[in-house]
Amino acid sequence: MKFTIDGLEISAEQDDTIMDASRRAEVFIPGLCYSSSTEPTHSCRLCMVEVEEKNSLRLVAACAYKVKENLKVVTTTERVSKVRKTILKHLYSMAPENPAIMELMNLYKIEKAPIIKEKKSHCILCGRCVKACEKLGISAISTVNRGVTKEINTPYGKPAEYCMGCGSCSEVCPTKCITIKDNEEGRTIWHKHFEWARCEKCGVIVTTKEHFANSNPNNTPVVCPVCKRRYMTDVFADTFGE
Ligand code: SF4
Numbered sequence: 096m097k098f099t100i101d102g103l104e105i106s107a108e109q110d111d112t113i114m115d116a117s118r119r120a121e122v123f124i125p126g127l128c129y130s131s132s133t134e135p136t137h138s139c140r141l142c143m144v145e146v147e148e149k150n151s152l153r154l155v156a157a158c159a160y161k162v163k164e165n166l167k168v169v170t171t172t173e174r175v176s177k178v179r180k181t182i183l184k185h186l187y188s189m190a191p192e193n194p195a196i197m198e199l200m201n202l203y204k205i206e207k208a209p210i211i212k213e214k215k216s217h218c219i220l221c222g223r224c225v226k227a228c229e230k231l232g233i234s235a236i237s238t239v240n241r242g243v244t245k246e247i248n249t250p251y252g253k254p255a256e257y258c259m260g261c262g263s264c265s266e267v268c269p270t271k272c273i274t275i276k277d278n279e280e281g282r283t284i285w286h287k288h289f290e291w292a293r294c295e296k297c298g299v300i301v302t303t304k305e306h307f308a309n310s311n312p313n314n315t316p317v318v319c320p321v322c323k324r325r326y327m328t329d330v331f332a333d334t335f336g337e
């Protein structure tokens with residue numbers, strides 16, 4: 096299926112949103128809560144674009160709007176620019192000095208908006224971390240509290256029983272605001288410390304013990320990908336000769 100973004104023809108697959116297709120085609124539409132690997136949260140609203148429908152332009156979120164054949168998407172209008180700037184200023188007030196937001200502020204040439212209150216966190220409450228954890232079947236974190244104290248946390252801010260320290264939530268966070276501390280002994284995340292599972296052959300860190308156990312129901316030994324490959328090569332050589 097074909098459609099256009101600012102006159103540029105793009106290919107889309109069945110059920111693609113404008114964002115899915117634009118990211119695949121490397122056509123830039125800003126969006127902090129979008130991830131092709133997790134369920135969409137549609138929360139940041141930065142991806143607003145206009146689509147031509149019945150001879151008029153309608154403002155839609157690119158990460159939610161499904162592409163149709165010959166759809167015309169416009170991103171360069173005054174209205175789109177104004178909406179994105181307003182949203183960016185709001186996100187900036189939530190997470191001032193965050194590099195991801197500062198980059199977009201510079202791109203859209205926005206003066207720093209006044210900061211209403213001192214923010215300790217750079218969280219913009221996009222929900223990507225929660226979705227990533229849900230997708231793993233764990234759901235160790237969620238949105239807690241309301242109003243200005245709203246945040247992402249574990250139940251009662253205590254070490255979450257089922258958190259396995261995999262770090263997926265931190266990896267998908269667009270503002271990199273989830274505190275994750277790794278050292279030689281292990282990892283600390285979400286108020287909980289995890290010991291490393293190390294490769295039994297070379298000692299390299301593979302993941303946390305809890306994450307390894309969770310993704311390894313057959314209880315096989317911890318072996319890193321490099322040692323696993325080496326082992327397979329040896330087996331192949333023994334079986335079929337050099
Ligand atoms: S580190 Fe814990 S909270 Fe984060 S994705 Fe993994 S299991 Fe979920």
Ligand code: SF4
Nearest residue numbers: 218219221222224268
């Ligand atoms: S911690 Fe990061 S991923 Fe989670 S809601 Fe906040 S900004 Fe989004």
Ligand code: FES
Nearest residue numbers: 126139140142158
């Ligand atoms: S990327 Fe569309 S709402 Fe955030």
